[in-house]
Amino acid sequence: MATRQHDGTAAIDCSKITTLVFDVDDTLYDVGTGFTAHRNGTGATSFMMSRLGFADEASAKAVRDEYFARYHSTAKGLAVAEEEGRFPGTRAPQEGKRLFDAGDLSEWWATRLDFSLLGGPDPGLISALEACPLKLVAFSNGPRKYVLRVLKELGLDGVFPPASVYAVDDVLPLCKPEPGAFLEVLKRIGCADTPEECVMVEDSTKNVRAAAEIGMRTVLVVGKGRAGGGISDGGRAEAAEATKAGDAPDAEDPAVDVCVGTVLEMRDVLPGLWERK
Numbered sequence: 001m002a003t004r005q006h007d008g009t010a011a012i013d014c015s016k017i018t019t020l021v022f023d024v025d026d027t028l029y030d031v032g033t034g035f036t037a038h039r040n041g042t043g044a045t046s047f048m049m050s051r052l053g054f055a056d057e058a059s060a061k062a063v064r065d066e067y068f069a070r071y072h073s074t075a076k077g078l079a080v081a082e083e084e085g086r087f088p089g090t091r092a093p094q095e096g097k098r099l100f101d102a103g104d105l106s107e108w109w110a111t112r113l114d115f116s117l118l119g120g121p122d123p124g125l126i127s128a129l130e131a132c133p134l135k136l137v138a139f140s141n142g143p144r145k146y147v148l149r150v151l152k153e154l155g156l157d158g159v160f161p162p163a164s165v166y167a168v169d170d171v172l173p174l175c176k177p178e179p180g181a182f183l184e185v186l187k188r189i190g191c192a193d194t195p196e197e198c199v200m201v202e203d204s205t206k207n208v209r210a211a212a213e214i215g216m217r218t219v220l221v222v223g224k225g226r227a228g229g230g231i232s233d234g235g236r237a238e239a240a241e242a243t244k245a246g247d248a249p250d251a252e253d254p255a256v257d258v259c260v261g262t263v264l265e266m267r268d269v270l271p272g273l274w275e276r277k
Contacts, residue, residue: 011257012199012217014272017134019191019198021216023176024140024147026203028125028154028263031223035117039109040064044074047108052078052099053088063087072206072247073141075102075168076175102169106143113146121155128267129159133276139166139185139200141176177210186214199273201263205250212255219270220256221263222249 022028026036045060054060063086067077081087082100129136138160140147144167151157151165166185174181182200186192200211201219208218251259260269267274 012270014270017197017199017273019135021137021139021198021200023202024138024150025142027201027221028156029118030262031203033117033119038117039113043109043113047105051104055088071175072177073168073175075105075143102143106145109146110149115153118153125264126155128264132274134273137164137189141168143167144169177206179210179214182211182214203249204247205253206247209255217257218255219258219260219266220249220251221260222251224261
């Protein structure tokens with residue numbers, strides 16, 4: 001898939017880029033694996049039924065989907081849902097007496113999800129990222145222990161050691177796509193004053209817009225087989241997008257500098273990010 005060029009010049013001046021910030025879910029692995037639909041479906045509702053008092057999958061899914069559409073993060077969404085008294089048989093929590101904890105969700109996902117759906121490490125992706133001379137950072141709306149488990153399953157825990165990983169726990173009560181969440185991560189990695197030197201690599205159009213708003217350059221990852229509207233995964237990508245209401249990738253959005261099917265394609269589309277003297 002080709003780069004997006006809005007003004008007739010190169011979409012991204014690679015010579016000015018120092019840092020690549022990668023989303024994790026549906027970015028470092030393909031949206032068509034079925035893993036996202038699993039995590040956002042039974043992975044979330046089983047936790048809500050076991051730990052938050054929901055009586056059935058349907059009622060849990062309704063609340064999860066409603067708040068995810070608002071916040072694009074299950075962890076942030078459930079925290080706000082509790083504040084608004086949306087858990088069964090509860091009112092808004094008193095200070096210091098909360099039922100939901102993002103760490104509990106992180107533990108649940110990290111130990112109970114079916115990570116085999118990810119398909120294991122991609123040697124080509126690992127090699128490409130290891131060869132990149134720039135600073136590489138991961139920034140996810142997922143909770144931390146879960147994010148680290150995903151990176152390990154993908155064989156990317158060496159590319160993104162814990163000190164280079166930022167999860168929703170690290171920026172709460174903010175989360176993507178709030179611009180403040182991006183600014184907090186840029187501050188922590190020493191790029192608060194130079195967002196234009198950073199590229200945000202994302203599958204979420206909402207997050208791409210927020211990153212562009214604060215001055216970052218952007219790469220939108222739309223998934224294998226999705227160029228030109230093609231779907232070749234038996235509908236798994238569509239099932240995943242159905243759990244992320246209102247946030248399907250939009251390659252035509254003006255906030256998108258470059259659009260690729262997968263992260264691995266970036267080396268061909270933006271070779272200057274790898275060709276540094």
